[in-house]
Amino acid sequence: MRERPGDNGTVPTAKKKPNVSPSPERRRELLDTAAEVFAAQGYNATTVRKIADAAGMLAGSLYYHFDSKESMLDEILATFLDELWAGYDTVLAAGLGPRETIEALVTESFREIDRHRAAVAIYQKEARTLATQPRFGYLADSQTKFEQAWLGTLERGVADGVFRADLDIRLTYRFIRDTVWVAVSWYRPGGQHSPEEIARQYLSMVLDGVAVRT
Amino acid sequence: MRERPGDNGTVPTAKKKPNVSPSPERRRELLDTAAEVFAAQGYNATTVRKIADAAGMLAGSLYYHFDSKESMLDEILATFLDELWAGYDTVLAAGLGPRETIEALVTESFREIDRHRAAVAIYQKEARTLATQPRFGYLADSQTKFEQAWLGTLERGVADGVFRADLDIRLTYRFIRDTVWVAVSWYRPGGQHSPEEIARQYLSMVLDGVAVRT
DNA sequence: CTCCTTCCCTAACAAGTGTTTGGTAGGTTA
DNA sequence: TAACCTACCAAACACTTGTTAGGGAAGGAG
Numbered sequence: 001m002r003e004r005p006g007d008n009g010t011v012p013t014a015k016k017k018p019n020v021s022p023s024p025e026r027r028r029e030l031l032d033t034a035a036e037v038f039a040a041q042g043y044n045a046t047t048v049r050k051i052a053d054a055a056g057m058l059a060g061s062l063y064y065h066f067d068s069k070e071s072m073l074d075e076i077l078a079t080f081l082d083e084l085w086a087g088y089d090t091v092l093a094a095g096l097g098p099r100e101t102i103e104a105l106v107t108e109s110f111r112e113i114d115r116h117r118a119a120v121a122i123y124q125k126e127a128r129t130l131a132t133q134p135r136f137g138y139l140a141d142s143q144t145k146f147e148q149a150w151l152g153t154l155e156r157g158v159a160d161g162v163f164r165a166d167l168d169i170r171l172t173y174r175f176i177r178d179t180v181w182v183a184v185s186w187y188r189p190g191g192q193h194s195p196e197e198i199a200r201q202y203l204s205m206v207l208d209g210v211a212v213r214t
Numbered sequence: 215m216r217e218r219p220g221d222n223g224t225v226p227t228a229k230k231k232p233n234v235s236p237s238p239e240r241r242r243e244l245l246d247t248a249a250e251v252f253a254a255q256g257y258n259a260t261t262v263r264k265i266a267d268a269a270g271m272l273a274g275s276l277y278y279h280f281d282s283k284e285s286m287l288d289e290i291l292a293t294f295l296d297e298l299w300a301g302y303d304t305v306l307a308a309g310l311g312p313r314e315t316i317e318a319l320v321t322e323s324f325r326e327i328d329r330h331r332a333a334v335a336i337y338q339k340e341a342r343t344l345a346t347q348p349r350f351g352y353l354a355d356s357q358t359k360f361e362q363a364w365l366g367t368l369e370r371g372v373a374d375g376v377f378r379a380d381l382d383i384r385l386t387y388r389f390i391r392d393t394v395w396v397a398v399s400w401y402r403p404g405g406q407h408s409p410e411e412i413a414r415q416y417l418s419m420v421l422d423g424v425a426v427r428t
Numbered sequence: 429c430t431c432c433t434t435c436c437c438t439a440a441c442a443a444g445t446g447t448t449t450g451g452t453a454g455g456t457t458a
Numbered sequence: 459t460a461a462c463c464t465a466c467c468a469a470a471c472a473c474t475t476g477t478t479a480g481g482g483a484a485g486g487a488g
Contacts, residue, residue, distance in 0.1 A: 022465075042343065044258040048446060060447075061466050069446065099425070125339060128399070129255065163424055168407070171415050172424055174400055175393060182392040185342070193382070201385050209423030210377055210386055211313065236434075262476060274478075275436045283476065 022065045027075075030055055030065055035076045035118035043073055043126050073122070074135065080119035081142050084112050092149055098157030099207070102176070105150070106203055109180045110195035113187055120184045150177060176206055236279045241289075244269055244279055249290045249332035257287055257340050287336070288349065294333035295356050298326050306363055312371030316390070317417055319364070323394045324409040324416070327401055334398045364391060390420055 033054045037046050048069050049059040066072050091104040113120050123139075130136040131143065151173050157163035163172075179202065187198070247268045251260050262283050263273040280286050305318040327334050337353075344350040345357065365387050371377035377386075393416065401412070 026465080040343075042256070042258060042339075044256060045343070047444080049444090057465090058467060060449090060468080063447065064465060125256075129259070162426055164426055167415055167419065167424065171407070171412070172419065174397075175416065175419055176424075178396040178399070179389060179393045182396050183388075185392070186388055193385070198385070201381055202389065205381065205386065205389055205423070206419070207423050207425040209419070209421050210381065210390075211421040212376055212378055213427070240435085261474080263474095271435090272437060273476080274438080277477065278435060 027065050030062070031072060031076055031079075032118075034072050035122065038073065038076070039118040039121035043122065070135070073126075073130075076119050077123060077127075077130075077136070078138065080112075080116045080123065081138070083116070085142070085145075087112065088149060097162070098153050098160055099162050101153045102150075102157070102207075103199075103203055105153070106176075106180055106206075107196060107199040110183065110187075110199040110202075113181075113184050114189055114195040117184060117187065117189060120181065124181060124184060146177075147173065179206065241279050244276070245286060245290055245293075246332075248286050249336065252287065252290070253332040253335035257336065284349070287340075287344075290333050291337060291341075291344075291350070292352065294326075294330045294337065295352070297330070299356070299359075301326065302363060311376070312367050312374055313376050313421070315367045316364075316371070316421075317413075319367070320390075320394055320417055320420075321410060321413040324397065324413040327395075327398050328403055328409040331398060331401065331403060334395065338395060338398060360391070361387065393420065 034051045037051050037054050041050070048062055052059045052062055055062075087108045088105065091101065091108055094104070096104060127139050127143075131139040151169065154163060154169055154173055158165050158169065183198065183202075248265045251265050251268050255264070262276055266273045266276055269276075301322045302319065305315065305322055308318070310318060341353050341357075345353040365383065368377060368383055368387055372379050372383065397412065397416075
């Protein structure tokens, strides 16, 4: 999906190669709490001291595990997108019909919201501004791939006569995309509806409408 | 709608009563540019120096017109909400049927997005965190009123048999509310679709669905 | 002319920001 | 025991933040 600096072997020109080796498990723990704070307060409003507070340590100690505040955000978003695309690619490779593909993508999306609520919330709030930054270029790449997948499926559905042809298809795309992801603003895991149940009702509204058929 | 400190006559306990009188027109100009920067960068990521840059002046000069950065945000949001509710109340007082009320509310909403794009974008991003702050309590009030208006209309529609009864009505409410307002993330005034045209297509999707009727 | 108001600038302030450096307690290894 | 590694603390750093105080240019009013 993307290249992360430092992932490949020891590069002599690497600026910072820590002479210590923090455990990946602890990193994950800290990233989870950081993601919660980011999601609740917003990235810019979150200070490293707030993250450290939530983790029960001091601000400077975070830099034993991470290069910077930005690299925490980076890792949170990249991890989420990797998992998201693993799910999406599976769906897209299944060779389903247009309607079934849309249904599977929507359901998969709600599962991702359930799994990565904090990361999705951060993505929703910050992606647009971050995508302009070179470091977060993979966000723009993801959006492009996202649009291709959804728009392509919709076009296929129109061609097959299962989706309405009288609608602006880009409008439809943004409509479905947005309706799915904004759910993160109110969805709470462990609520009265499972992700699958929410997906079912969302799909019913999007596909069939909320009005009674006359 | 709300009480703003300093709106009522000269209160002796008022903390800051400027001995100067900046012109309201200039305030509006500055608030418009401030709103653009807030919307583009996010409130917390926006420094007063960036606003001053965009306005062609220095940071300190802003304080001739405004008490604080926060009061700029306050005035931007309050002005927007006042106008929004003027439109909504007109619709709600018109005595329309449920479906027509929803249609009118959605259309009115897109007009507000067209008129107050920046303010709506700020509202979308920051309202949830701001509403907890006492100063921005009117945001929570507005959300309550908002929910009553929309949810009440939907319930009336279900009772009248014009809206489906097999859907979770709160889910439907959030669905419609979100689909309308997230449009601000991509909508640009002067684009190829007028607010009314977008409203028409949105309503067609929400009410009748995107699937072809069989 | 002088006075006054409007509007902005210059220059600084204290608080808070992300980050670095050196140190150290506790456990593991030799 | 000695050497070492992990994970953190304590204290500071350079910088940015919102905000303030005093001053001054421009223009209209008397």
